[in-house]
Structures are given as structure tokens and as C-alpha cells.
Amino acid sequence: MNDGLPDRVLHSGYEDRAGQLWVGTHRGLVRIVEAKLLPLPNSPQLSSDWIYTIFEDREGNVWLGGEDGLYRLNPARCMSYTTQEGLTHNNVMSVCEDRQGRFGLRPGAADSTR
Numbered sequence: 001m002n003d004g005l006p007d008r009v010l011h012s013g014y015e016d017r018a019g020q021l022w023v024g025t026h027r028g029l030v031r032i033v034e035a036k037l038l039p040l041p042n043s044p045q046l047s048s049d050w051i052y053t054i055f056e057d058r059e060g061n062v063w064l065g066g067e068d069g070l071y072r073l074n075p076a077r078c079m080s081y082t083t084q085e086g087l088t089h090n091n092v093m094s095v096c097e098d099r100q101g102r103f104g105l106r107p108g109a110a111d112s113t114r
Contacts, residue, residue, distance in 0.1 A: 005023065005025060005037070009026040010024070011050065012051060014056065017060065019033075020033050021033075022062065024064065024066075029051045029064065050067040052065050053065035053092065055096065055097070063095045065095050067090070068082065068090050069090050088107060092107060093108035
């Protein structure tokens with residue numbers, strides 16, 4: 001695409017504390033910093049290109065919910081979580097954190113248009 005985004009279908013967007021804009025699309029995730037598209041920190045290999053939700057927790061970890069699980073990005077590494085690690089469903093549509101630091105996830109059905 002001529003604008004540099006991997007796809008025109010956008011599922012999510014999030015501005016983190018550092019002012020970076022994260023955009024989840026049908027074909028992956030991009031970061032926009034000072035109007036430049038940048039690769040992900042440590043270029044984690046995500047098992048799904050569909051990123052439905054992006055969330056930053058109180059410790060500065062960026063969480064991604066996608067078609068194939070939940071991912072935690074931090075400067076040291078990328079961790080993935082699926083039903084094998086205890087999720088009730090691999091398709092994660094939203095993530096939130098309460099005042100006690102507990103997470104809530106909303107699973108969803110896979111997109112039938114794919």
C-alpha cells in the first residue's frame with residue numbers, strides 16, 4: 001500500500017505513554033512514531049496477523065489481542081498466551097485492567113469473512 005500500512009482495514013489503535021501510536025489491522029501491527037512507520041520492538045513473530053485490541057498496562061507492557069491469542073510486548077521479550085496457557089478462547093477481542101492489576105479479557109468468535 002502506498003501509505004505504508006499493511007492493510008486498509010483497521011481493527012484497533014492505541015497511543016502509549018511514550019506517544020507512539022500502535023495500529024492493529026487485518027494484516028498485522030505497526031507503530032507510528034513522529035509520523036514514521038516503524039517495526040515492532042524485538043520484531044516478535046505473531047501467530048496471527050489480525051490484531052483486534054491493543055492495551056498498555058500499568059507496568060508499560062503492551063498487550064495485543066488477536067485471532068490466535070494474547071501477546072505481551074515489553075523491551076525484553078514477547079510472550080504469547082493461548083488456551084494452552086489457560087485462556088478460555090484464543091480469539092481475544094479486548095483487554096482491560098482493574099485498579100488491583102487484574103486483567104479482564106473478552107473473547108469473541110472468529111471473523112466469518114476471512
